Amino acid sequence: MDAHTIAEEIRRGIANGDHPHGSRLPTVRALAEQYEVSQQTVSAAYSVLAALGLVRTDRRSGTRVAAGRSxxxxxxxxxxxxxxxxxxxxxxxxxxxxxxxxxxxxxxxxxxxxxxxxxxxxxxxxxxxxxxxxxxxxxxxxxxxxxxxxxxxxxxxxxxxxxxxxxxxxxxxxxxxxxxxxxxxxxxxxxxxxxxxxxxxxxxxxxxxxxxxxxxxxxxxxxxxxxxxxxxxxxxxxxxxxxxxxxxxxx
Missing domain, CATH: 3.40.1410.10 (Chorismate lyase-like)
Structure with a gap:
């Protein structure tokens, strides 16, 4: 599974309300284990979502959803x-x-x-x-x-x-x-x-x-x-x- 596929799954979850505004998404390591991919692939997926304005990532709070349902x-x-x-x-x-x-x-x-x-x-x-x-x-x-x-x-x-x-x-x-x-x-x-x-x-x-x-x-x-x-x-x-x-x- 590549970064864009992972990003699209998470994007659909945000649009459907499965990942509410402000909620914390899994760590890069946890998501890499879930999808059985490298941490680099997950980091790239989160970068795609951040570029779309859907998530924010910082060292203290991790990656959080920055958008509401569609x-x-x-x-x-x-x-x-x-x-x-x-x-x-x-x-x-x-x-x-x-x-x-x-x-x-x-x-x-x-x-x-x-x-x-x-x-x-x-x-x-x-x-x-x-x-x-x-x-x-x-x-x-x-x-x-x-x-x-x-x-x-x-x-x-x-x-x-x-x-x-x-x-x-x-x-x-x-x-x-x-x-x-x-x-x-x-x-x-x-x-x-x-x-x-x-x-x-x-x-x-x-x-x-x-x-x-x-x-x-x-x-x-x-x-x-x-x-x-x-x-x-x-x-x-x-x-x-x-x-x-x-x-x-x-x-």
Missing amino acids: ADAHLGTFAPPDLAAAKPWKPSDEAGQASEETTLVRQIAAPKYMGAWGITEGSSVVERTRIRSIDGVPVQHKLTVLPYEMAARTPEGYEGVPPMMAPVGAEPIRPPHGVRVADWLGWDVAGTQCSITAEPMDEAAATALGLTSNAPGFRVVAVTQDTSGSTVSVTVTTAPLHHRVTLDIVG
Whole structure:
């Protein structure tokens, strides 16, 4: 048995929840005896898993699992006009307790890199960060960026803090069942363009997911524009590489 085969078996165990987040994996010597291979082969397998951001190894604590069970980075259900069946995200096998928490809401001047999303540098934007977890283990980091004029919209007849600007700790304000947020807030939405890449995570996402800086992951950028081509919203979803990225297109 070679190093990649051993690494794949352990990776599947992590994805299935057999090796929970934070748990300690066998020592190199013990695993070498289990698979009847050299310690060098096991060390190479652990190196493969570490390169994927799935484990961490140090002299004091040994090799520990740094990722949670596999989950879908589900982009949503796209079907006009009723979204009653939409499932924004879920564990891959429908097992485990899913939860979501807003960890950041702030108004800032758009940095230069947002120009790639059609947002003018220096313009006022609102950032919202949500962490999605399964059984208490973070599995997705989701950043939403909205031009201030979009974030400040409220539904007709609604009084109170705009839903997109609700502070951390506040109860989520959601549209009626089956109604898109865009329709509820009166946004002019013409379409959304998604780009999916596998690349090193940025520091904020890696920290939120309990991974080392620059750990590899999926980065899903969805830019929604109106009929004039102006950006309405941007979402950036980051997930470890052993997750899946899915979406449904209906009609």
